[in-house]
Amino acid sequence: MKRHKLCAILNLSKNFEELKPLNKNRPVAALPFGCRYCIIDFMLSSISHAGIDSVALFIEKSGRSIYDHIRSAREWDMDSAITGGTFTFSQQRWKHRHFMENNHGQDYYGDHRLFMKKSRAGYVVVMSGEYVLNLDIDAVVQHHFTTPADITVVYQNVPAEQFGKKAHLKFLEIDEKGVATNLKEAAPEDKKLAMNTEIYILKIDTLNEIMDRANADGVYADVGEVLTAYLPMYHVNAFEYTGYLAGIDSVDAYYDRNMEMLEEAHFNSLFHSSKPVITRSKNGAPTFYAEESEVREAQCATGCEIYGKVYHSLLFRDVVVEQDAAVENSIIFAGGKIGRGAKLDYVILDKAVTVDEGVELCGTRDAILVVPKNTHVTKEWRP
Secondary structure, X not given: OOOOOEEEEEEEOOOOHHHOOOOOOOOXXXXXXXXXXXXXXXXXXXXXXXXXXXXXXXXXXXXXXXXXXXXXXXXHOOOOOOOOEEEEEOOHHHHHHHHHHOOXXXXXXXXXXXXXXXXXXXXXXXXXXXXXXXXXXXXXXXXXXXXXXXXXXXXXXXXXXXXXXXXXXXXEEEOOOOEEEXXXXXXXXXXXXXXXXXXXXXXXXXXXXXXXXXXXXXXXXXXXXXXXXXXXXXXXXXXXXXXXXXXXXXXXXXXXXXXXXXXXXXXXXXXXXXXOOOOOOOOOOOOEEOOOOEEEEEEEOOOOEEOOEEEEEEEOOXXXXXXXXXXXXXXXXXXXXXXXXXXXXXXXXXXXXXXXXXXXXXXXXXEOEEEOOOOXXXXXXXX
């Protein structure tokens, strides 16, 4: 099969109210996941394995947390001095507001067009920034060219009872030939739904045409949402993704999907496929386990020091759990310090949180307690 040059557009503009405060100053894609990764690593890894070296990131607000993580994108082979690169377009919310207040016939999608033109690609992959998955884009590309269509969309069959009530999700009607004929509303009788992952492959010329339509119709949104809106006007093939998929759209979803990484089947499904997940390397000492420590059903990243008890929890880099402290059913972001005798249960500590000696922080399975970044938790602290 002829090798076609592709570029990629990642939409990092979705901001879920149910994720606060975890997404207060960062896009969903910048959230840490699985002890040593960021959510954006999964998309960049899929793109890198497909040989795509030009990627545009459209970010809702500040992109500082994304810039800090990907740097030159060397780990994903996107740092060539000759071609390609990672190009960021932040403050999309401000741009949208400014455009709506000062629209005098300009092209809302000018940045997208300029990026695609400079990439010198013929095709574009569009992805949405809230998903954790390990997608073989080469397989999607092959499907696109062996079953000709204007657009190929990636979907996954999901339980209707679990996903059907989420208003932001979109579902597809797919016929017996694998053609996505229309969008679908979830119905009470549905057992399974074909969930649109907002991952698309199409010609750049086709995307330019769709953006022309959107401009003419006054539709100004991220291109993933635009493509979803205009799908019924095009011949669209559907590619079924059957691997691990997690949509991070709430604190509960973030907690549950991370905790799934403590289960061997889920962990292997995501990380032990034929395509490894790439992240920015950070060298550090192995975790230190004191003789009196007790650790069960846990993942601990490099640089941690464990003197107390850790059960059914995930600890990111450089976390310290002091003597007689107990961390259960919790997620501790990098740099967390848990004081002597402190007790944590069903808690998410954002980065660099310090918990004083003897403090007890207790959420529940149905109400996870989230402590914001850089908080110093004393006995007087209240959420």
